[in-house]
């Protein structure tokens with residue numbers, strides 16, 4: 418059973434996503450109720466798309482601050498997949514190369530394998546004619562720290 422369920426705060430602001438199993442446990446414990454669902458049944462449950470917390474949760478710093486950038490966190494965010502060839506990534510690449518003013522930030526770095534990293538060298542994806550397979554983004558905490566279901 419896979420798939421993510423969006424968790425909404427009691428005021429319907431989006432907090433984060435959890436696994437389907439986690440969402441069902443929240444419903445069973447009366448922590449949350451189904452907000453949106455599909456027609457699909459899972460056992461006796463309607464498969465939720467989003468759940469709403471019954472009590473308002475004051476969002477903690479975890480949800481307000483973005484996770485700290487690091488090379489290993491970029492690899493985790495991109496699931497160790499090279500952004501250029503979808504091979505196994507072992508390093509990271511600066512989309513805008515450091516030599517052209519690009520820095521260490523979530524949106525300027527992607528996971529890459531060494532051959533692609535070497536091939537791209539000090540060029541942008543356009544200059545190197547190596548389009549990105551996915552756009553780098555600031556990850557959610559759950560992207561980095563929740564285990565796969």
Ligand SMILES: [Zn+2]
Pocket residue numbers: 499500501502503504529530531532533534
């Ligand atoms: Zn590659």
